[in-house]
Amino acid sequence: xxxxxQLDSQVPxxxxxxxxxxxxxxxxxxxxxxxxxxxPNQGLQLLLKYLSGSTLVKGINGFEAEFNKSQxxxxxxxxxxxxxxxxxxxxxxxxxxxxNKLIFGAGTRLAVHP
Amino acid sequence: DSGVTQTPKHLIxxxxxxxxxxxxxxxxxxxxxxxxxxxxQGLQFLIQYYNGEERAKGNILERFSAQQFPxxxxxxxxSSLELGDSALxxxxxxxxxxxxxxxxxxxxxxxxxx
Numbered sequence: 001x002x003x004x005x006q007l008d009s010q011v012p013x014x015x016x017x018x019x020x021x022x023x024x025x026x027x028x029x030x031x032x033x034x035x036x037x038x039x040p041n042q043g044l045q046l047l048l049k050y051l052s053g054s055t056l057v058k059g060i061n062g063f064e065a066e067f068n069k070s071q072x073x074x075x076x077x078x079x080x081x082x083x084x085x086x087x088x089x090x091x092x093x094x095x096x097x098x099x100n101k102l103i104f105g106a107g108t109r110l111a112v113h114p
Numbered sequence: 115d116s117g118v119t120q121t122p123k124h125l126i127x128x129x130x131x132x133x134x135x136x137x138x139x140x141x142x143x144x145x146x147x148x149x150x151x152x153x154x155q156g157l158q159f160l161i162q163y164y165n166g167e168e169r170a171k172g173n174i175l176e177r178f179s180a181q182q183f184p185x186x187x188x189x190x191x192x193s194s195l196e197l198g199d200s201a202l203x204x205x206x207x208x209x210x211x212x213x214x215x216x217x218x219x220x221x222x223x224x225x226x227x228x
Binding site for chain 2: 031043051097
């Protein structure tokens with residue numbers, strides 16, 4: 001079984017500051033890793049994903065994440081946030097086999113202040 | 115716009131009633147997933163269909179059922195509704211089944227049980 005822990009339920013940050021949203025996972029098998037964003041009253045949108053290869057993954061809107069197998073982490077970073085980045089961010093894992101149900105973390109609410 | 119459509123957008127009903135939520139996947143996608151998002155349980159996988167057949171089941175209650183039709187749209191049926199079933203229900207679709215295939219999420223159906 002897999003599980004995901006997002007270490008911060010809320011992260012307040014000022015505009016143009018850097019941000020890191022932390023995610024740790026647990027799994028007895030290989031996994032794929034994802035970050036999704038949910039804007040108010042909208043569905044989830046994929047920011048980036050790690051399937052294999054380079055451990056540094058770049059996504060949309062200037063976000064990137066680093067897969068660390070030894071620490072079972074997949075932290076999301078952005079060097080300079082904008083007001084429009086205010087949203088809920090979800091880390092998720094899925095198995096690498098034929099079934100790809102997503103297991104989500106509890107979410108981190110990023111609040112960007114002017 | 116992900117290309118996944120869900121109807122209705124909002125649904126208000128009473129305890130004990132039965133409702134049907136509808137999802138149309140992106141054109142060409144064979145796999146449909148249902149997720150429930152609630153304040154106490156977070157985002158949870160319910161069930162997956164691939165080309166009309168059930169492929170995976172999560173923590174779906176016996177009062178809930180789903181199916182995928184030959185035109186690939188899917189319906190989630192919720193019966194004997196309880197207050198705790200109030201949640202946002204998302205449908206997602208992907209071209210195939212397997213962790214490497216991105217899931218595209220619809221805007222969700224917000225169910226309120228009174």
